[in-house]
Amino acid sequence: MTESQSGGLSQPAVTLSTAQKTVQVALGARSYDILIGTGLIDGAGKAIAALGDGMRVAVITDETVARLHLDPLMAGLADAGIAAVSLVLPAGEKTKSFEALMQVVDHVLAARLERGDAVVALGGGVIGDLSGFAAGIVRRGMRFIQVPTSLLAQVDSSVGGKTGINTSHGKNLVGVFHQPDLVIADTKVLDTLSDREFRAGYAEVAKYGLIDRPDFFAWLEANWRGIFSGGPERAEAIAVSCRAKAEVVAADEREAGRRALLNLGHTFGHALEAATQYDGQRLVHGEGVAIGMVLAHEFSSHMNLASRDDAARVQRHLAEVGLPTRLGDIAGALPPTDVLLDHIAQDKKVRRGALTFILTHGIGQAFIADDVPGAEVHRFLEERRSP
Amino acid sequence: MTESQSGGLSQPAVTLSTAQKTVQVALGARSYDILIGTGLIDGAGKAIAALGDGMRVAVITDETVARLHLDPLMAGLADAGIAAVSLVLPAGEKTKSFEALMQVVDHVLAARLERGDAVVALGGGVIGDLSGFAAGIVRRGMRFIQVPTSLLAQVDSSVGGKTGINTSHGKNLVGVFHQPDLVIADTKVLDTLSDREFRAGYAEVAKYGLIDRPDFFAWLEANWRGIFSGGPERAEAIAVSCRAKAEVVAADEREAGRRALLNLGHTFGHALEAATQYDGQRLVHGEGVAIGMVLAHEFSSHMNLASRDDAARVQRHLAEVGLPTRLGDIAGALPPTDVLLDHIAQDKKVRRGALTFILTHGIGQAFIADDVPGAEVHRFLEERRSP
Structure with missing residues (x-):
């Protein structure tokens, strides 16, 4: 596929193909591949076996996913000669706990x-973050493989090595960096x-366009229906x-x-x-x-850093796919x-008490803003809340 | 002081001086200093303040150590303008738990x-391993400073970044590698x-001689009394x-x-x-x-890798300082x-089911032995247990 890394190119941001895709995360000795394609879970055992002889695995999953995908995964592992045990946890954000x-x-x-x-x-993401944290601390670091089953996990949480759990003080405040050895995105x-869950994952897809890929964002505005309906646009969007x-x-x-x-x-x-309160019914x-x-x-x-039009365009697209975009939603x-x-x-992106935000000069032009005045944020939020 | 890194040198292994010593652990961007000397806790606040402006700290300690050393440390931190909170935990190995x-x-x-x-x-070591683990996982890694108050912690656990807790499956099976930013050994x-506690720490001092510093081991045989009594030999042995x-x-x-x-x-x-059962009364x-x-x-x-005489010499020296050396002890x-x-x-040094031991060709000639036959170890232990 065509690379779409720099913003203002005139060639199409994305071209379509239906073959399995591989994206490499280049981290020296800890580099790993993300395999992306249709029906990969059935062959996951073989892909995992290729990592090393005699490997054994513990599969961690939740009740919802287990019903749908655990049997084929375990069967593929057995076929590939990999001894495996499995643990099924309750589904939901509450499972990202010290107890789990x-x-x-x-x-x-x-x-x-x-x-x-x-x-x-x-x-x-819950199972990935929790299991990755466990893999990062058992014996001070074991091998770790992600088989993400949500769009959010495929495009975000399964890539990059961030793991963690929630505490009463906030989300993801406890964890480690622990890179996977392989990611299999079916x-x-x-x-x-x-x-609802698919849409929630789509927010992170759109994010990559908003950060520094304006062409990709424009492509998403035109092609999002194919992503949602399972057309070839889906794998392309995930790969990008x-x-x-x-x-x-x-x-x-x-x-x-x-x-x-x-x-x-x-x-x-x-x-x-x-x-x-991390209540998934609400948000x-x-x-x-x-x-x-x-x-x-x-x-x-509001801070005169970007145009109102770009903000409106972002709001329009996200609302169009059915995502909430307002506090009132x-x-x-x-x-x-x-x-x-x-x-x-309390968010961990705080530095020495100053508020750090990711702000933007427009679509595809995000930047890190240090020392954002808390009073301005307060005023801005108050405005957004009045009817 | 004279380096004593290679085995068979004829120059003295160790020379004495009473000044504060600094040992650097060279780990690139994560390099740090170990400060060794008498009365360093009083000045610890100043040393910590030198790491960065506006730093705040949480001091983690246990009931026994708090009674003896918490007040001077907190006073030094306050004098250096460092905001500090403290947490006092029960003393003992049981504190290396998930709950703590x-x-x-x-x-x-x-x-x-x-x-x-x-x-x-x-x-x-308990407080160091536990606190280092916490520092390694809060916000996926915070700064960490060790002020070890036992000989064991000063010469072993505070150096090297291994952290962890115990579980019902064994000791130190859960943890992370997280290097300190500074170690202050008073x-x-x-x-x-x-x-008893001092002697237990001394076992790790002797270990460095046994691994690859035969001259240092010989120096310990001759000078151990000065280490125990607090002579200048103590800081030298810790620095080596x-x-x-x-x-x-x-x-x-x-x-x-x-x-x-x-x-x-x-x-x-x-x-x-x-x-x-990690019962400190027994062992x-x-x-x-x-x-x-x-x-x-x-x-x-027993495996004909080393002479009986070296084994006897090791046993003699450790027994002389008052350490247990036999299963029957x-x-x-x-x-x-x-x-x-x-x-x-279950020990984490296991590799793919084969038993890995550190064995030796003699004093100062330790090596890693893979595939040690479990049956031989069994026979050997049985022999050691018969009266």
Whole structure:
């Protein structure tokens, strides 16, 4: 496919093909491949076996995913001669807890897996973040394989090595950087997602366009229906997203600088998730990011950094695919703005008390803004809340 | 001081001086200093302040150490303008648990410390391993400072970045590699240790001689009394030990190869600790290592790899300083040999089911032995248990 890395090129951002795609995350000795294609779970055992002889694995998944995809994965592992155990956890964000982490760690140790063996995450972001954290701390680091089954996980959380759990102090405040050895993204399994879940993942796809790929964003505006309906656009959009993330991760594995751009929409989004007690009925992560991205563009316009038109265009596209884009789109009451700001300040992207946001000069022109005045954010949010 | 890195040199292994010593652990961007000297805790605040402006810290310690050393440390931090909170945990190996980890993490998050702030471990190996683990996972890695107050921690656990906790499956099976930013080893605080605890730490000092510094081992045989009584030999022995460990860590941070030599005596030792349920009344870590080192030398002799005389010399010296050196020196009954082997096989140094031991060709000539036959180890242990 055609690369679409620099913003203003006139050639098409994306060309279509139906073959399996491979995106490499270049991290020296820790480089790994992301395999993207239809029906890959059936052959996952073979792909995993290729990583090393005699490997054993512990598959971690949740109840929802287990019903749909665990049997074919386990069958493929058995066919490939890989000894495997599995652990099925409750579905949902509450599973990203210390308690579940202890359960996974205990399961892996009880199976006597060694450093060269692997933890396999079969599921969405919750299972991936939790299992990756466990793989990162058992024996101070075991092999780790991601088999993401949600769009969000395929384009975002399964790539880049961030792992973690939530605590009462906030989301993802505890974790490690632990890169996977392989990511297997089966685009066919996304057909089993609810519309709402698919849309939530799409917010992260759009994000890559908004950060630094304006052509990709324009392509998404024209082609999003094919992505949602499972046309060839789906694998292409996932590959472009993975490549976008892989580039940023390769340049800045530990989030010392540029990687922070991936947090576009996330500072507001995380605060909204915290403010709704991570209640997935009210708001899921990608929805928080969608609202957060609109807020980031509108706040940038409020600060005279970007045009109102770009903010409106972002809002329009995300609303068109069915994502929430306004604070008022969240069911139920939100806490006072002071409490929202408090959640923002606890967000781990804080540096020495100053508020750091990802702001933008327009679509595809995001940048890291340090020392954003809290009072301005407060005023801006108050405005957004009045009817 | 004179380096004593290669085995058979004829110059003295160690020369004495009373000044503060600095040993650097060379790890590129993550390099750090170990400060060694008398009364350093009083000035620790100043040394920590030198790491960066506006840093805040959470001091983690235990009840025993808090009574003796927390006040001067906190006073020094306050004098240096460093905002600090502290958490005092129960003393003892049981504190290396998931529950205590959660407590430390919660304490650090509740204080709203950021990535550039630091967790300070004031205590022995338990507090250091636990606090370092917490520092490694809060916000996916915060600054970490070790103020080790036991001999064991000063010469071993505070250097090298290994952190972790125990689980029902074994010791240190869960943790991360997380290097400290500074280690402050106050040799004066060791006067507050019990004889038993000091001796246990001494086992790790002797280990550096046994691995690859035969001159240092000979110097210890002649000078150990000065180390125990607090003479200038003490700081010298600690500096040689830290330098020995720093070299190995710099060459092999993640224990892919040579670093495994530091486990001399530890495979047997950990199995004995597990077999005695980590009951510090019966066996503390350094005592397990002492017995383990004697067993490693005797097993090497049993396998015709080393002379009986060297094994006897090791046993004689460790017994002379008052360390246990025989299985029979452990109070109470040990489980059957099969169970001991089981503990050995769960030890994390296992590779693909084969038993890996650190064996030796003689004093100062340790090496990594893969594929040690379990049946030989079983026979050897059975012999050692018969009266």
